[in-house]
Amino acid sequence: MNPRSFSLATFFLATVLSASISPPAASESAGDASLGMRLYRDGIRADGSPARATVQDGVALPGAKSGCVNCHRPSGFGSSEGGFYVPPITAPILFEPRRLDRNRLFPNMFEQAQPKGYQARLRQPHMRPGYTEDSLSRALASGIDAAGQPLDPIMPRYVLSDADVANLTAFLRGLSVTPDPGVTAKDLHLATIISADAPASERAAALATMEAYGDWANKRTSGYAGRERYSPYHHSDFADAYRLWRLHVWELRGPRETWRSQLDRFYSEQPVFAVIGGLVSGPFDDVADFCDASRLPCLFPNTDLPRTRNADQGYTFYFSRGLELEGEGLAAFLADAEAKPNAILEIVGSGPSATRPAAAFEHVLRTRRPQARLSVQPLSSVADVRSLSAKIGGEIDTVMIWPGETDDETIVALLAALPKTARILLPSSRTALARDRLTEEQAARVLLAHPHELPGVEHPLSYRVRAWMRTRKLDILEPRLQLQTYYALSLFDAGFGHLNTDFFRDYVIELIEHESEKDMNPGLFPTLTLGPGQRFASGGIYVVRLDPMAKDGVSAVSGWIVP
Amino acid sequence: MRIRSNSLHVGANRQALYLVSALLLPLSGEAFAEPHHHHIHGANIREAAYSSYRAPAVTLTDMNGELVQLDRFLSENRPTLVEFFFTSCTTICPVMASTLSSARREMASLRDDFRILSISIDPEHDTPARLRDYAQNFDQDSRWRLLTGGRRDIDRVLDAFDARYAGADKMNHQPYVFLRAGPDRPWLRIEGVISGQQLVAAYAKVLDEADPQSKPK
Secondary structure: OOHHHHHHHHHHHHHHHOOOOOOOOOOOOOOOHHHHHHHHHHOEOOOOOEOEEEEOOOEEEOHHHOOOHHHHOOOOOOEEEOOEEEOOOOHHHHOOOOOOOHHHHHHHHHOOOOOHHHHHHHHOOOOOOOOOHHHHHHHHHHOEOOOOOEOOOOOOEEEOOHHHHHHHHHHHOOOOOOOOOOEOOOEEEEEEEEEOOOOHHHHHHHHHHHHHHHHHHHHHHHHHHOOOOOOHHHHHHHHHHOOEEEEEEEEEOOOHHHHHHHHHHHHHHOOOOEEEOOEOOOOOHHHHHHHHHOOOOEEOOOOOOOOOOOOOOOOEEEOOOHHHHHHHHHHHHHHHOOOOOOEEEEEEEEOHHHHHHHHHHHHHHHHHOOOOEEEEEEOOOHHHHHHHHHHOOOOOOEEEEEEEOOOHHHHHHHHHHOOOOOEEEEOHHHHHHHHHHOOHHHHOOEEEEEOOOOOOOOOHHHHHHHHHHHHOOOOOOOHHHHHHHHHHHHHHHHHHHOOOOOOOHHHHHHHHHHHOOOOOOOOOOOOOOOOOOOOEOOOOEEEEEEOOOOHHHEEEOOOOEOO | OOOOOOOOOOOOOHHHHHHHHHHOOOOOHHHHOOOOOOOOOOOEEEEEEEEOOOOOOOEEEEOOOOEEEHHHHOOOOOOEEEEEEOOOOOOHHHHHHHHHHHHHHHHHHHOOOOEEEEEEOOOOOOOHHHHHHHHOOOOOOOOEEEEEOOHHHHHHHHHHOOOOOHHHOHHHOOOEEEEEOOOOOOEEEEEEEOOHHHHHHHHHHHHHHHOOOOOOO
């Protein structure tokens, strides 16, 4: 069961126990909300068969795509895509008469480029009474809404039993009813997670950026809220939606096995609505598991070891798949290169920062270039280097090194021991070593993964972001980290702003997915883009060679590789 | 280089998009779900018109990793349908794919050597493996090719078919189907989520206009 369906189940259980579900009408049958959830999310009926859905004059939808979640989304707040407005079907909206709410529709009406039919639908919706189980049954079977008017042809018609409808009704009665924790009447509580061994300058830079942004956000909204009825761009209309940002730093100390209980304790002491940025050494998996279990959006931690298993539809968003992506990208590069490799030596240092990209590299290489002979050797010390160089035959044409936690000195010694005809591949983390510590002869044979935008390619937004930082007297000592942190904050800000007063985490996740391409990339990556269920905003790498004449000492030998 | 927002036919900004949208009459009353007398729910067609487009000489990759040089592929003498999609699209793309799947037998009975190209506008995410996973949802055959490629190449194809979307943001993509009977014929550009019957009718129409004497097989 993927993390989000599990957490929806726990969410449902929580709401069952609360008093704030819209009460079912006396005539409603007692449906099973967990079966209703399965219908909503997976399109599976009570009897286990896939729901039969037809759209547009009888076109059958595949079972996997016929669940309500596809258009109405996990939060039930609907979506705007492809020129279609999909309305919300959360409990407070579905089971009540339709109310015209300009605030909720403000982004759709005024901030999106949508065709005429979409705009008409927003401004002249069908008014209708609240749905009941009966009228819901009719709507699903024949596409007639609660006011007797036809639903849009793109809304599927379903063949469902009475039990299915009862189950679905029971589930919908609990859908997005109680706002999620972390938002109070005045405050929005946010956290950032930093492990105690994070380098001091990085920690300081990340926190300073977050504090500066939070201060700025609070001044901004205080300004809007203070100008009732004559604010620019109607900002005072949203007075009920503004909250003051309160940032909490959750510092993880001690062994990794204790992190989960530390996080649970931090959360129970101060529930937060989302986790932003952060610096955690080593794999992010433990934190990602906590985010999924707590249904907590964790936005763009600064990590190169994300949890890539079961990541889609989960609660953590990442810039990229990090070191695994570098492994896949380098293997794809080799497989597609003109000079194809025939005998590859892969040297794997210690720790997940070596073993994970190595596994990814091997997998892609074996799939795409099965003809190549691949030999994998561990490396952890200078003694290993000497024994390796005794083993290496002369025919190796490519050496892939994953240093992991191995120190630079050992890597330099290793490189000196390698055959002088082999090209050498290294991850992006050792670019400085490659640039500064190699002989000219070695440097000519080195290729590096480069999972970022190329040096010298400027994105306009980066100027504005750096200017923003300077006006706030924020030293830019860790530019990459600070721009990444800024991106996480600004994307969250945009998503949260569009919630209006619907403080639901699933909804903010959907908005973040939706907002991601709106020109907020400060240029660290060629593209940052998401989509429904996507969790990795950048999907590729360049491969670069060392080039002393080029900016930052590297220049591309490939296009953008999406492995 | 920033990609500026598209407009359907002219210019390059949102005001133009709204203006042009305002000039388009919605063709189907059912688009607004108004009460209607006949029982078939019409699909959401917004516009249908002929245009000439030239595919760029770009090489895309299909779901099996095979390379497809687009201009050469489209110079083959057969009917072709082109549409744009992405695998994580939730609203219109599965509907379009299902519609294409449902219409193909009737289309084949008119002329069976057609091809359908579904081109991803999210190449960062849509690898050949993702295209395969997506395709498995739909009952389809080898006439249907799903394509991905480099971002710039995909953008060139979007440009060529005048199918750019506002802000270069794929969430703003609009439903288009481009259909023609052969390389010497203009493309029928249909905007909207076409129904199965309408697709078959449009296919019959472009075939008939290309060769009025021929009978269906």
